């Protein structure tokens with residue numbers, strides 16, 4: 212007997228047998244019972260979900276001699292001819308290879324002739340969106356006034372590419388992607404008839420790889436049967452399908468958790484040596500991360516599309532991961548997926564990204580960090596600090612809260628104008644009432660820094676008047692701190708030369724500051740400290756608290 216692929220051998224022959232498209236089958240059957248068959252149908256949906264199958268059933272049902280309930284009998288001459296593509300009255304045209312105007316003109320010629328043995332002449336055009344615009348226009352003329360014996364069935368995966376004028380003349384049916392359960396049920400049925408055994412895990416993987424399409428799933432099954440024979444096991448099937456076993460992903464994640472570089476590189480080596488596709492590996496790892504994330508939510512096991520055994524493993528593993536970290540990893544993997552298409556050395560790049568994941572430390576929330584700070588002996592603002600020791604972290608928070616308030620910054624030491632002085636007195640009163648002294652000084656220092664910052668342009672300009680390059684160089688620096696009279700300007704390490712040049716002109720700058728904001732300061736130059744990726748802070752803000760926290764812990768803000 213001639214070998215037939217499963218998808219053809221078990222092609223549904225009745226509307227009800229088309230899996231997962233009940234909404235369409237029911238509508239079409241009703242149309243038959245009410246004798247309201249449209250003259251043109253458009254079937255849209257992903258590949259391999261039953262569009263052309265339904266089109267054929269429809270063609271058979273229209274021309275079947277024994278059609279009584281809407282379904283074809285599949286026994287009569289007409290049904291048999293259509294099933295074997297020999298019918299003179301049913302023409303299947305592939306829109307991808309017959310996309311020009313000439314082909315459509317031929318079609319228009321054919322339309323004129325009445326059917327030979329049947330009621331209708333039926334044109335099934337697959338991938339109709341591939342037609343050229345002139346071809347569409349030629350088709351439109353036929354669609355506008357079709358002879359009563361002519362029916363059209365168009366199938367497309369991209370309905371958005373079909374001319375709206377065509378769309379409006381068709382009855383449109385949208386086919387759905389098939390659920391995993393639907394595909395698995397069909398696999399069961401088919402293999403039962405073929406007398407082939409399969410384990411649950413492989414069945415699920417095949418259904419998954421079908422990605423919502425029955426045809427793809429059954430083609431894979433053909434391949435597996437050819438390789439494994441009548442007893443399909445996961446170990447054997449995974450060899451041919453290039454399925455990356457989830458154990459590999461679990462291994463990768465455990466090496467990340469344990470910061471075991473050697474194990475990580477060994478696992479990667481396994482991926483290469485077994486010939487797995489790198490892009491598929493990265494996609495799979497991303498899915499794995501997502502599964503871990505799903506496993507961490509309540510009843511997550513019900514949402515996981517994996518076997519019971521693997522699902523349990525995800526639930527267990529997800530307990531050791533911080534969801535925030537998983538999200539960061541997913542970010543990295545998603546980025547890697549895109550970059551793999553463009554980088555010259557995808558293998559090296561992948562290794563680098565995975566090692567980066569390994570080196571990254573856990574996310575930690577700001578509140579956790581603050582409590583860590585107090586553990587390290589940094590008192591909260593409720594405790595009384597000693598006079599010389601200030602912990603600006605909390606005071607900065609205060610001052611940042613005040614940022615938007617309308618009150619202008621006021622300096623205790625500033626006695627230049629009587630108005631300001633009265634402000635000071637008022638301010639002092641308030642301060643006595645509510646705030647600790649230390650708080651107040653820090654707020655003022657912060658405000659004074661803000662004042663200098665706001666006038667910085669003028670100051671730099673004044674310095675530049677001396678005809679030196681010092682103004683230009685100064686602009687590479689950043690005002691970072693003011694404590695008492697000590698004003699700190701920080702320079703990125705690559706601008707060390709500029710900083711040294713500026714340093715020599717310190718007094719000129721201090722003069723300019725005195726002239727501009729009437730403050731006496733002593734400038735302290737520092738080289739910006741490189742921030743290492745020790746700790747990541749999972750709160751995206753640039754408030755002084757965060758800055759201070761980052762200073763203390765050398766972290767990185769993540770979104």
Ligand SMILES: [Zn+2]
Nearest residue numbers: 275284287290
């Ligand atoms: Zn029939």
